[in-house]
Amino acid sequence: MVAAQLDSIKAQLDLLLMALESLTGLGSEAILTTAKTLHLGGLMADRVSLWRLRQASPLRKGQGRKKLDVEEARALVLIGAELARHHQPLIRQAVAQLETATAQNQPPHRVALLGDYLDNFSNFYQDRMTETTAPSVDGLAELALRLLIDLLFYGGPGGTRRLWLTLLDRSRPTGE
Amino acid sequence: MASTADWITQRYGEATCTLAVQGQPSALSRWTDQPLLKSVSFQLRLQPAAVETAPPSIEIQGDGAQLQALSSVVQTYVQQGRLAEASGTDPRADIRLTPLSLTQHQLHPGDLVVQGAEPPLTLGMLQLYDLATVLDQFEANALVQPPLTPALTPGLSPVAAAPQRPGRSWRSRRTWQVAASLVFAVGVTASVAQLVWRQPQPMLETSASRSTDEAADADDFAEDDVAESDLEGDRIASDPSPTALDGGTTEEADPQADPSESVGATPPPETFAPPTDQAPASAPLPEPPADRSASPSGSQPQPAPAAPAPTESEDVPETAAAPDQPETQFRAPLSAPQAARQALDRPQAVQAYLQELWQPPARLSQPLSYRLVVDGEGAIATLTPLDEISTTALDQTPLSSIEAGEPVFGPNPDGEATPLIVSLNPDGRVEVVLAPED
Structure with a gap:
């Protein structure tokens, strides 16, 4: 079930940014600022253009889904990896707590940082994604935790390349 | 080389x-x-x-x-x-x-x-x-x-x-074989195990x-x-x-x-x-x-x-x-x-010297192991074979050609004697490590 959420490159990129939002509390402004820093402002000059890019995810509610071209996908990869790198200490802390909780057979949501992250992720998902694509509560938590660990790797050295390759590896042709 | x-x-x-x-x-x-x-x-x-x-x-x-x-x-x-x-x-x-x-x-x-x-x-x-x-x-x-x-x-x-x-492909196994022979020869399990660990x-x-x-x-x-x-x-x-x-x-x-x-x-x-x-x-x-x-x-x-x-x-x-x-x-x-x-590193100096001279005998099938103490001037102060075969084969090693008091390894900057373990391997490699103090 979780893998199904990551079949699409567009869905992966959107979910990745959503995981970052859920953990760090960053919003559109931070994404746009990072885009400018990376000289990608031309591809996402404002909230509307960013929203349109993220709306390309097939998991999203709404109509008129746009296609994502290579440059736009690249921009989202660069931004996602840069934000993950910027928030790497917090991501690492969260993964360390997840590791400890798992080793102690403690539910992750009982750990404050992870509990907030899971709550935020669940809320974002229910707000933004179609109900037909929604996994179960446990499935959603598993998806969130997998994305958290993914962020650890994307925020490290070579994270951009790793994210790019992962998008290709995980995605399956949808015919869209 | x-x-x-x-x-x-x-x-x-x-x-x-x-x-x-x-x-x-x-x-x-x-x-x-x-x-x-x-x-x-x-x-x-x-x-x-x-x-x-x-x-x-x-x-x-x-x-x-x-x-x-x-x-x-x-x-x-x-x-x-x-x-x-x-x-x-x-x-x-x-x-x-x-x-x-x-x-x-x-x-x-x-x-x-x-x-x-x-x-x-x-x-x-x-x-x-x-x-x-x-x-x-x-x-x-x-x-x-x-x-x-x-x-x-x-x-x-x-x-x-x-x-x-x-020999690199089996380098690690060979290293431990050398270690095992040292353990056997010296017979002091704990201290030698530490030596091997540090080898x-x-x-x-x-x-x-x-x-x-x-x-x-x-x-x-x-x-x-x-x-x-x-x-x-x-x-x-x-x-x-x-x-x-x-x-x-x-x-x-x-x-x-x-x-x-x-x-x-x-x-x-x-x-x-x-x-x-x-x-x-x-x-x-x-x-x-x-x-x-x-x-x-x-x-x-x-x-x-x-x-x-x-x-x-x-x-x-x-x-x-x-x-x-x-x-x-x-x-x-x-x-x-x-x-x-x-350049003045003592084990390296000894290893370099012996490596130039070591010609393993054709029938040698296991490393020859010796404990050396090199004095501050670079001469061999003591030489102790660590097992029987090393004793027997000593005269076929470059160690036997070094005369007592001959400062072949060069002076130690701090002037102190250095205990070493030397392994002369059948494949021609020479390994030299610091030995623990007695």
């Missing part, structure tokens, strides 16, 4: 994982984007993350082919989402990673030498991440040269058949790195490029920014060092030192590039023979030199005092 100056050591560190890679720069490096290394060996140290159930420190050692195989498996495993087993393409290495849970993974090390834990090894999420990171950092900074003489490595895949010095330690120093205990007393050793503490609990090169790709450091001997001070052409160390809790300071530490840039050595970087091509600009640390000095783009040549001190 390769000289000391030809060998470099790169080190990469993360919070739970450190990687030291040693190799000889290939002349082909001038045509590659990254330095090309041959005759590679590596030492990987995995330390517990901040999890109570984490296993203790683990040491993994292997050669270049195994390093590539390990890196390939780890990167594939991470890339595939850590959900399915990833295995290497090298049947000899037989390295595999399998998921145990969302945050736990099992590493089957195959033919790698593992100390500190019984295979398979359980890795936590942070350990896996740090492992992937240091391997990634190495691959961003250097390449392992593929085999150029396939006839010498029949039956091996390209990955498995990476160039090796004679490769000084050999790492001969590669161009300095141990902390030596650095500590080096008042004239201007370049403070050796960290003062063990890695445990310390995050090295933790900056995940693109420049953190350079978190690994590279050291090599100064090729311009005065030959008169050199101990001569010296083969590289055979193995890395497995750091132990008993001697934590013995493990040379990774250091961030900034430490090197702060070096007050004052010596001008000199391009070494077979200088590797420059790395990409984003990989170049602040200490990067001009384009005509590509060597320094990822390694800082040692100062003259440093090189001199390295």
Whole structure:
């Protein structure tokens, strides 16, 4: 079930940014600022253009889904990896707590940082994604935790390349 | 024979994982984007993350082919989402990673030498991440040269058949065979076990790195490029920014060092030192590039023979030199005092001397092991065979031709006697390590 959420490159990129939002509390402004820093402002000059890019995810509610071209996908990869790198200490802390909780057979949501992250992720998902694509509560938590660990790797050295390759590896042709 | 100056050591560190890679720069490096290394060996140290159930420190050692195989498996495993087993393409290495849970993974090390834990090894999420990171950092900074003489490595895949010095493929097993013979001969299990555990330690120093205990007393050793503490609990090169790709450091001997001070052409160390809790300071530490840039050595970087091509600009640390000095783009040549001190390294000097003379008898099938005490002038003060065959074969070794009181190894700077263990191997290799004091 979780893998199904990551079949699409567009869905992966959107979910990745959503995981970052859920953990760090960053919003559109931070994404746009990072885009400018990376000289990608031309591809996402404002909230509307960013929203349109993220709306390309097939998991999203709404109509008129746009296609994502290579440059736009690249921009989202660069931004996602840069934000993950910027928030790497917090991501690492969260993964360390997840590791400890798992080793102690403690539910992750009982750990404050992870509990907030899971709550935020669940809320974002229910707000933004179609109900037909929604996994179960446990499935959603598993998806969130997998994305958290993914962020650890994307925020490290070579994270951009790793994210790019992962998008290709995980995605399956949808015919869209 | 390769000289000391030809060998470099790169080190990469993360919070739970450190990687030291040693190799000889290939002349082909001038045509590659990254330095090309041959005759590679590596030492990987995995330390517990901040999890109570984490296993203790683990040491993994292997050669270049195994390093590539390990890196390939780890990167594939991470890339595939850590959900399915990833295995290497090298049947000899037989390295595999399998998921145990969302945050736990099992590493089957195959033919790698593992100390500190019984295979398979359980890795936590942070350990896996740090492992992937240091391997990634190495691959961003250097390449392992593929085999150029396939006839010498029949039956091996390209990955498995990476160039090796004679005997390197079984280097680790041979090391432990030597260790076993020492244990048997001396018969003092505990102390000798410690000796064996430390056996490769000084050999790492001969590669161009300095141990902390030596650095500590080096008042004239201007370049403070050796960290003062063990890695445990310390995050090295933790900056995940693109420049953190350079978190690994590279050291090599100064090729311009005065030959008169050199101990001569010296083969590289055979193995890395497995750091132990008993001697934590013995493990040379990774250091961030900034430490090197702060070096007050004052010596001008000199391009070494077979200088590797420059790395990409984003990989170049602040200490990067001009384009005509590509060597320094990822390694800082040692100062003259440093090189001199390295040249005077006692085990290295003895090893170099004996290596030139050692001609193994045709029928020799096991290493010959001796305990030497070299006095401050460089002469053999005492010579003790460590087993029967070593006693019998003594007259066939270069040790027998050294006259008492003859200072063949050169004076020790501190004037003190040095106890050593010498292993003369049937394949022609000579291994010399510091012996524990009586």
